[in-house]
Amino acid sequence: MEAFRTAANKALIVERSVPVAILPEQETPGGSLFLSNFDQVTAFFMSLVYSFDRNGIDMADFIKKALSKVLVHHYPVAGSLATNSQGKLTVDCDKKLGVAFVEASAKCNVKDLGDIRLLDANVSQKLVYRDPTENMLEVPPLITAQAISFGCGGLTVGISLNHCTLDGTPVVNLMNSWAEIARGKPISLVLCHERTILKSRVPPQATCTCEGFVPVSDVSNLTALFEEEQIVLKTFYFDSAKLANLKKMATADGQVMSSCSNFVLIAALVWQARSMALRMKSHQMSNTDTFSCPRTPAFSAQGLHVVGSYFNFPKLTWVCPM
Template sequence: MVSSPLVFTVRRRQPELVRPAAPTPRELKQLSDIDDQEGLRFLIPVIQFYRHVPSMAGTDPVVVIRDALSRALVPYYPFAGRLSEGPNRKLSVDCTGEGILFVEADTDVSIDDFTAPLQPPFPCLEELLADVEGYNGVLGCPLLLFQVTRMGCGGFTVGILLNHTMADAPGLVQFLNAVAELARGMPAPVVAPVWQREVFGARHAPEVTRIHREYEEVEGSIVPFSDMAHRSFFFGSREVEALRARLPPQLRRRSRFEIVTACLWRCRTAALRLDPEEEVRVICIVNARGGNCTPPPLGYYGNAFAFPVAVTTAGKLTGNPLGYALGLVRKAKEDVDDEYMKSIADLMVLRGRPHFTVVRSYLVSDVSRAAFEDVDLGWGKAAYGGPAKGGVGAIPGVASFYIPFRNSEGEDGIVVPVCLPGAAMERFVAEMEGMTKGPPASEKEVGNGSSGTILSAL
């Protein structure tokens, strides 16, 4: 017997502005040239679920969080300002101290009413995220929107909408940890915030020195994502090992991110049934806080990543073994270094801050190490913490996040929300099951992982 989907509503109080608890500087602070690109000018939804804790009985999470937010906005005062746009579409924060939007809400449902284990897509998600007319833009609007919803079980959710130009996942988690530390009674955040957006600024004489196919102008239209189906897919040790078995020996030690990305890209392309000669892309978000890049200062909370892209044709991607896709993903990731980041910043200035290419593109972002679930507001770790759904801005179906997850059997791994048209989703599920269950059908399916074959497609 199939249970009915969970349907509920919340009772919202009138929205209010939470201002810094003490006076803050009134100044204009420029964003970096990585921050203010078109592809980050949207609100990204995050949600945290917290269970009832007997020791916290009688403590109102709304009061605790609202007060901690006000105190956190003193060191993080740019969040309390508003964005303005100057010449050449340059974004700056006018540090007005106006505050962030806060909504108090209640619902009768329990966390246990949600399908276990907790994972996207969440039913009635829009009920748990602040939706206030006039406050969902980019310019002249609050840069953070919080909704704290008390639940019938004594637990609560914290729904967050972040203006992505202000911070990436590690930056938001840094701010949330500051709020959590203050909520737990600490006198100040452990990590002091650092602005220094010039670290990712363009050079005085901008010059694009690298190839950035992620910002190419590509003809064509986005796949018409109507009749959308949302599903999440778990990758634990069994699934990842099944994928490794489909790789030649010299590629089997590659990272989980590269292997899972190669699999998803290949299966998604096959499910969409594109013309074999059509160009397809996977965009891998690469963190510039490490790897081949010099990390920004400790406490930096701006966007610090690149959108490198792997490109091939649908026919080559689906007609070759998995190692072919993995090689393309690996090459794209390894291109990102300090010069690559400077080249992007310069490109933004020279080309008017374009959006990354979304035509026949699939974007993946690994937030499994961002530690949203570790944010402890006094009620312990979150039962779930992280992206509220897949998607980039108003473009459904283009992106997936890799979220840390423990399945019902107690196995740790990642869960990946995927959004596709209904018929394509059915084909995607079949493709995924074929890749992650059982050994490869033949040696041909594994291939030899020839780097010459991989590089010839670039």
């Protein structure tokens, strides 16, 4: 059994039970759900970790029961990936794998982990259960959850989820719905799993040139850099003071911009650091995803600017534009 050191220099030894499949509490719709072209290339797993203080109840069992209830509403994530006749990935809602749930325990205290936002990679991987078959597209569950009870009575919940079905706003929607049900409240979102809006016309009809698909020259030989250099995982935390200082630096001349959001600020900083690390030329062009774009005003729903990972968005209401 591996033992890693926590921020308090204490050994983190996690004893895990055998994973169990948590299925929706009630019967849910079957069928196959479409995945957009953006989702097709993001079939990898990412993780989240939440921590909770002691509250005197068996929280692991509590959240497990709430999970079964929330999956009735968020039923696509209880399914599995499949490949259709065109070789495209879809979500098979008939093959219900459920969520792989692991109960675990650790003798140290939650506070020994330090700042949960700045976890060491070796420590965070102990807090999240990764299914051993996750590299086999159609085999693993789309989500795993691990609840670790600590010696202090606190709890961490580590989530591993397939990026092609959940990302950004949909992840928040799922976690908020889970929390609402755990508190004994009804979920606040009426969900829509309709995928037709993301489908192209048959045959596709390109009416404009999309810059994201225009080939660019690899002037700095970035491909070789990614193959030769070792990738190191690091976590950086920006508090309000750091953000304020960065904004002051970014808007100092008053010519480029006078103000900016925290997201734009960090996105620009990361892009600048990436360009320097990859030794990109000043004249070099690069394809990027769109950081933001205005929401379509014809839909009365938040978050419609997200193109991929569209499961569990609020139900859309069409409003006729003037």
